Amino acid sequence: MNFDDSICHLNGDYLPLADARISVLDRGFIFGDGIYEVVPVYYRKPFRFEHHLARFERSTREIGLANPLSREGWRALVEQLVARNRGEHQFVYWQVTRGVAKRDFAFPKDAVPTVFAMTTPFTRPGESQRTQGLSAVTRRDERWLRCDVKSVSLLGAVLARQFAAEQGADEVVQFRDDVLTEGSASNMWVVKDGTVIGAQRDHLILEGIRYGFIEELCRQAGVPFRVARLSKDEVAAADELMLSAATREILPITRLDGRPVGTGAPGPIFAKLRAGYDAAIEALR
Numbered sequence: 001m002n003f004d005d006s007i008c009h010l011n012g013d014y015l016p017l018a019d020a021r022i023s024v025l026d027r028g029f030i031f032g033d034g035i036y037e038v039v040p041v042y043y044r045k046p047f048r049f050e051h052h053l054a055r056f057e058r059s060t061r062e063i064g065l066a067n068p069l070s071r072e073g074w075r076a077l078v079e080q081l082v083a084r085n086r087g088e089h090q091f092v093y094w095q096v097t098r099g100v101a102k103r104d105f106a107f108p109k110d111a112v113p114t115v116f117a118m119t120t121p122f123t124r125p126g127e128s129q130r131t132q133g134l135s136a137v138t139r140r141d142e143r144w145l146r147c148d149v150k151s152v153s154l155l156g157a158v159l160a161r162q163f164a165a166e167q168g169a170d171e172v173v174q175f176r177d178d179v180l181t182e183g184s185a186s187n188m189w190v191v192k193d194g195t196v197i198g199a200q201r202d203h204l205i206l207e208g209i210r211y212g213f214i215e216e217l218c219r220q221a222g223v224p225f226r227v228a229r230l231s232k233d234e235v236a237a238a239d240e241l242m243l244s245a246a247t248r249e250i251l252p253i254t255r256l257d258g259r260p261v262g263t264g265a266p267g268p269i270f271a272k273l274r275a276g277y278d279a280a281i282e283a284l285r
Contacts (some may be wrong), residue, residue: 007084008118009077009094014084016079017118026114028097031105032153034114036095038246040122044082046092047285049075051209059150065098068113077117084279087121091247093222094118095152106232125249130274133254133266134170134243138232139163141174141204148203160184171243173235173256180230181205183243189214189250191240191262195224210244219277223269240267 008017027033037056040047053074060067069077078092099111143156163183164172171183180186180199187208190197196218199205218225235241239262241253250273252266 001009001097006086006119007081009081010116011114012053014080018267020116022114022116023100025100025103027099027108027111028095028098028114028152028266030103032151032155033063033065034095034152035065035150036093036152039078039092039094039152040246040249041078041082041090041092041119042281043088043284044090046082047281047284048213051212054205055150057149060096061087062146062149062184063151064107065096066113068096068115078171080246081117081119081145085119087119089122089124090119091122092117092119113216122247125251129251131266133252133261135168135255136171136173136183136241136253137164137169137257138235139168139172139174141176143174146203147181147206150206157184171253172242173253175235176204178231180211180232183245185249186243186245187211187214188235189242189244190230190235190236190238191242191267192234193271194239195226196269196273197226197230198225199229200227200229208244209246210250213277213280214244214250214273217273217280220270221272223272236261240269242270242273250274 006017007014008020035056037052039049039052053071058068081092082090094117097114101108101111101115101195139160147167160172171186173183173188174181180188182205187210188199201207215225241256241261242250243253244250252270254261254264
């Protein structure tokens with residue numbers, strides 16, 4: 001396998017990504033026992049960093065995992081990592097696992113958390129994605145019931161994204177008991193009669209950092225916003241459908257299950273929110 005020459009962070013050290021090593025007994029490797037976060041960086045500045053950190057802290061509390069760094073420590077780590085790597089735009093991935101211990105399901109008493117972070121050059125969504133939109137397919141949501149925890153155990157998301165790939169689609173739109181939840185790695189937004197509607201904030205979705213941001217952008221643009229339990233039929237009847245994610249920002253979905261969404265082209269609400277999103281990024285210059 002070929003690795004680039006990027007620099008990562010592992011347990012306090014900065015080293016080439018190709019040289020990073022962990023024990024095979026690390027609980028992240030054995031059990032997927034850990035929490036992760038992904039922060040987009042524009043013009044070498046982390047975007048909505050405090051929101052990402054708050055979500056990370058919340059997830060670690062939910063699984064009883066000690067957070068090994070202070071907020072200042074996390075910010076310093078991210079800034080160091082960005083400075084040591086190339087690219088005006090990057091996204092930083094970090095994860096903390098429960099550490100190395102004898103394989104046993106119960107939490108180990110004295111294990112030291114493993115801290116790993118890396119950065120990847122980030123190419124922002126291109127013109128074709130913005131003007132033509134993405135395709136998606138619907139799928140039953142078969143993940144566990146604590147989707148609000150940003151766990152490194154992502155098999156459910158992997159299987160969902162693979163389902164989309166096998167259908168030649170960009171993303172899945174998932175439903176649990178006929179109620180909209182989210183994509184494999186994105187929040188979903190329905191536009192109906194000029195109102196942006198998001199899925200209920202609960203344990204069945206990971207409330208993306210863009211969730212609150214989209215709400216802010218709607219307020220700034222004078223677009224009505226609400227949350228609701230949306231059925232599959234209501235999603236299919238949307239005037240517009242959008243997704244949001246750290247690595248995809250906000251993009252329109254113009255085809256769902258092989259059929260056009262609304263007019264089959266990105267709509268006016270997307271255009272307003274896209275403009276607000278771009279303005280927020282440009283303000284970082």
